[in-house]
Amino acid sequence: MKTAVITGTSRRLGAYLAEKLSAEGYLVFGFTRQINPEQQYLTQLVVDYQSADSILSAVEQLKQQCSTIDLLIHNASLFEKDELHTEDTVAFYQALFAVHMQLPALLNQQLAPQIAKTPGGGLIVHVTDIYSENPNPAFSLYCSTKAGLENLMKSAAKAYAPHIRVNSIQPGPIMFLPEHSKSEKQQVMQQTLIAEEAGFEPIYQGVRFLVDNKFVTGLSLKIDGGRSLGK
Known part of the structure; x- marks a missing residue:
């Protein structure tokens, strides 16, 4: 049985990926800040993303349950505007760094031996953002750490080749948040070549493309309906 490890599995994209991969036959482990009792299809490991000790403790639990890892997906994310944190900018920036950079870096380092043991080579996927290349000034702190995650992917692709492939997926407007207004949604759609809410x-x-194509590493795959091009 193949094994997948995904961060941020309690909701939205992480939950979707975990359920799909589980249905595909993967044994799925999720790094999450809180248990979701409805997710019986995966093993949930509770982690404080801002604590290196907590991350390393979860890693040890994981290693006790699986000797090889086929797929590691860095999905955990914190997405908030800068203006919401004018009173706690330093703490907010530290939280962004912890989730988008420290957590992936530690997991790559700690789990590389298990991923490299996978027959035919394992895969690491960094879920970044189209903003990592073309930042939104309203989310400048978020964008800068997602850019760091993108750069970390490229470094890891070089460091772990040829036994581990490392790529990134840069999502665009795939699924709006509940707090998005109708006007905000319309504005985004007007800037997207394929003007629809595509979902996860x-x-x-x-x-699946990155899993199946064994000759792809160091790739930044935009899945954004053409929004990064604009109209």
């Missing part, structure tokens, strides 16, 4: 399935399809 295209991201899963991107993961």
